[in-house]
Amino acid sequence: MPKKQTPKSSQFRARNGKGMELLTTELLKVLPLPDAVANPNDPMVFAKLFLAIGSWTMWVTSYDPKSRLLFGVVDHIEVEYGPVPIDELLKFTDFDGSLGFERSTSFSARPLTQCIKRSKAS
Structure with a gap:
């Protein structure tokens, strides 16, 4: 299994460096690489990202620091699993x-199925 490198969290400040850190140092330490997800059928979600001016939500399950891709479920017009470039x-x-x-900031890690159920209920 490849060794995980933890980038500096300051690289992950939203709105071109003027906003919130989307990936903190603590989060980067626990996010697995995409090929190291423990339970692919119901992966653990470590972060909830959302668009403050819309209905876009991402449940983050892993991160690849080499490609700078987040992996997880995006709930917007449709619900789909896949990669999202953190730089975007x-x-x-x-x-x-x-x-x-x-x-x-109030999200705590939980299985993906619990996140999707809560999302559909609200």
Whole structure:
């Protein structure tokens, strides 16, 4: 299994460096590589990212620091699993640059099926 390298969390500040850290040092330490997910049928979700000005949510299950891809389930128009480039989330802002992607600070790790059930209930 490849050794995981932990990048500096300051590389993950949203809105071109003016917003919230989407991936903290603590989160980077626990996020597995995509090929090391413990239970692929119901993977553990370690972070909830969301768009403050819309209905976009991502349940993050793993991260590949080499490709800078987050893996997980995106719930927007459709619900789908796959990779999302972290750099796309970091640079996105609304029309005046004041809002972008955020990370839920109250989220605690849980299996993906629990996240999807809660998302559909709200």
